Amino acid sequence: MTELTIDEKFEAEQKQADADHHKPTAGAMTGHIVSNHFLLNIKLHQIKWFIKGANAENYKAVLNQTIDENNAWYDKIADELLDEGELPPSTMKEYSDYAMIDEDGKNKYLSAEEMIQTVVNDFSTDNMFVTRAIKLAENEDRPFMAQVLVQLLGFNNHQIRIYQALLGKSAREGFEEEDDEDFD
Numbered sequence: 001m002t003e004l005t006i007d008e009k010f011e012a013e014q015k016q017a018d019a020d021h022h023k024p025t026a027g028a029m030t031g032h033i034v035s036n037h038f039l040l041n042i043k044l045h046q047i048k049w050f051i052k053g054a055n056a057e058n059y060k061a062v063l064n065q066t067i068d069e070n071n072a073w074y075d076k077i078a079d080e081l082l083d084e085g086e087l088p089p090s091t092m093k094e095y096s097d098y099a100m101i102d103e104d105g106k107n108k109y110l111s112a113e114e115m116i117q118t119v120v121n122d123f124s125t126d127n128m129f130v131t132r133a134i135k136l137a138e139n140e141d142r143p144f145m146a147q148v149l150v151q152l153l154g155f156n157n158h159q160i161r162i163y164q165a166l167l168g169k170s171a172r173e174g175f176e177e178e179d180d181e182d183f184d
Contacts, residue, residue: 026140027086029133030077030149034088035098036126037074041067043103043122047115050108059112059166066119066159073155080148101125119163123156124175130156 048063078088089098101122107115130153137146161171 024132024136026133026136026142026145027081027084029129029136030081030086030145031089031094032098032100032129033126033133033149033152034074034077034081035095036101036122036129037070037077038089038095039099039101039103040122040126041070041074043101043107043118044070046103046108047119051112051115053112055112055166059116062162062166066162069155069159073152076148077152080145084142084145100129113167116163116166120160120167123159123163127153127156127160 044063044067048060048067051059051063081088089095107118110118130149134146134149134153137143137149157171164171164173
C-alpha cells in the first residue's frame with residue numbers, strides 16, 4: 001500500500017472538514033471555537049494598544065490577564081482536538097473561514113466602553129459555539145471533550161462577568177432576551 005502524498009492528505013482533510021461542517025460534529029464545532037479564540041487574541045491586543053481614557057491602564061491590566069488566559073485556552077482546545085484524533089484549524093485562511101467573531105480596523109477608534117463591549121459580545125458569540133459543541137460531544141460519547149468544553153464555558157462566562165463589571169453591569173445584564181434559535 002502506498003502512502004498518501006502531502007497534497008492527497010490535505011485534500012482528504014479538507015473534504016472531511018467540509019463534510020463535518022455540513023453535518024456538524026463536536027470536532028467541527030470546536031474548530032470554530034479554536035478560530036474564535038485565535039481571532040479574539042488579535043482583537044484583545046488591538047484594544048490593549050488603542051484603548052484611551054481615565055481607566056485605560058486599569059483596562060490594559062485586565063486585558064493582559066485575559067490575553068494570557070485566552071492563549072492558554074487556545075492551545076488547550078487545539079490539544080483536545082488532537083487528542084480526539086481531530087485536526088484543529090492551523091492557517092490564517094482556516095481561521096478566517098471558521099471564526100464567527102468579526103474584526104475591524106475601525107475598532108481602534110471606538111470609545112473605551114465600546115471596545116470593552118466588543119469583548120463581551122465576542123465571548124457571548126463564542127459561547128453559542130461552546131454550548132453547541134458540548135451537546136455534540138455528549139451525543140458523540142466524547143466525555144473528556146465535553147468536560148474541557150464545559151471548563152471553557154466557565155472561562156468565557158467569567159470573562160463576560162469581568163468585562164460587564166467594567167461597564168458597570170451585572171454578568172447577565174442585557175442578555176435576557178437572547179436565545180439560541182440558530183442552533184436548535
